[in-house]
Amino acid sequence: MNALEMPAFRCGKCLAGPYRSREQANDCCTCTECGIEKDARSSFCKPCWQKRDAAREAKAFAAATKIPLAEYGHSHVYAEGHGDEGYLDVDSIDDEWADGVGRPEYVWGCSDQDTPTFDLRDEIANRLSDEYHERVVESVLDGGDEVERAQALITQAMQRGHGFMEDQSVAVLLSGIDEVAP
Ligand SMILES: [Zn+2]
Ligand SMILES: [Zn+2]
Numbered sequence: 001m002n003a004l005e006m007p008a009f010r011c012g013k014c015l016a017g018p019y020r021s022r023e024q025a026n027d028c029c030t031c032t033e034c035g036i037e038k039d040a041r042s043s044f045c046k047p048c049w050q051k052r053d054a055a056r057e058a059k060a061f062a063a064a065t066k067i068p069l070a071e072y073g074h075s076h077v078y079a080e081g082h083g084d085e086g087y088l089d090v091d092s093i094d095d096e097w098a099d100g101v102g103r104p105e106y107v108w109g110c111s112d113q114d115t116p117t118f119d120l121r122d123e124i125a126n127r128l129s130d131e132y133h134e135r136v137v138e139s140v141l142d143g144g145d146e147v148e149r150a151q152a153l154i155t156q157a158m159q160r161g162h163g164f165m166e167d168q169s170v171a172v173l174l175s176g177i178d179e180v181a182p
Contacts, residue, residue, distance in 0.1 A: 006020070007020070007021075008020070009021065009022050009024065009025035010025055011025050011026075011028035011029055011040065012025070012026075013028070013029040013037070013040075014028065014029055014040045016028055016040050028040050031044050031045035031048050032044065033045070033048040034047070034048055060168045061106065061171050063169070064108075064109075064168060064169055064170055064171040065169060065170050065171070066106070066171050066173055067109070067170060067171070067172055067173065068172075068173050069090070069093070069172055069173060069174055072090065072109065072170075072172045074090070074109060074110050074111070074112075074164065075089065075090055075110075075164075076088060076089055076090060076110045076164060077090060077093065077107040077108060077109060077110060077172050078107060078108040078109070078110055078166035078167075079096075079104065079107040079108070082096055083096070086166065087110070087164075087166075088107070093107075093174065103174060104174060105173065105174060105175045106171045106172055106173050106174055106175075107171075107172050107174060108166050108167065108168050108170065108171060108172070109166075109167045109168075109169075109170025109171065109172050110164040110165060110166060110167055110170075111164060111165060111167035111169075111170070112162065112163070112164050113162070113163040113164060113165055115158055115159060115161060115162060116158050116161045117155075117158060118154050118155075118158060119151075120147055120150055120151045120154055121141055121147060121151070124137075124140060124141060124147065125137055125141065128140065
C-alpha cells in the first residue's frame, strides 16, 4: 500500500499533541468560550466554568419551589462547602453563618431516598448458579428456612438505611430570619 502522510499539530503552549488539525491544537490551551488561555485538561477557562455554574444554578433556582426555612419540613438542607459534605442540619444553619457573613439567600432542599433493598435469594442464586447444579442451588435456598430468616433480619437492618439527597427542585429561603445578626 502507498502510505499517505497525515498532518499533525502540537499545542504551541503545552506541546500536547498530536492533534489532527491546526484548530484543535490552537484550542488546546485556549478557552473555546472566551478565547483566553486555559488549562489543557479543561474545556473552558476558570471564569467561564464559574459563569456556566452560576447560570446552571440560577436556572435551577428559577425552576425550584421556593420555601421559607420556617415552612421547610426536612431535617437537612444542602449547601456546598458547609456541614457534612454539604449536608447541613437545619438547626445549625444559624450557627454556620453566625455573624451573617456569607450567609446565602437560599440553600437547596433535601428529599428522602427510598429504603435500600437486598434480595438474599437473588444474591445466593447468582453466586452459586455458575458453579453449581440447579438442584444444589435449590437445596441451599429451599432446603430449610435459614435464607428466609436471614432475609427478615437483612430487611430489618435496611429499614435503618434511610438516607436523603440534595434536591434542587426545592430552594429553602434563608433571608428574613430573625436570628441573623444585624
Ligand atoms: Zn496546550
Ligand atoms: Zn473562558
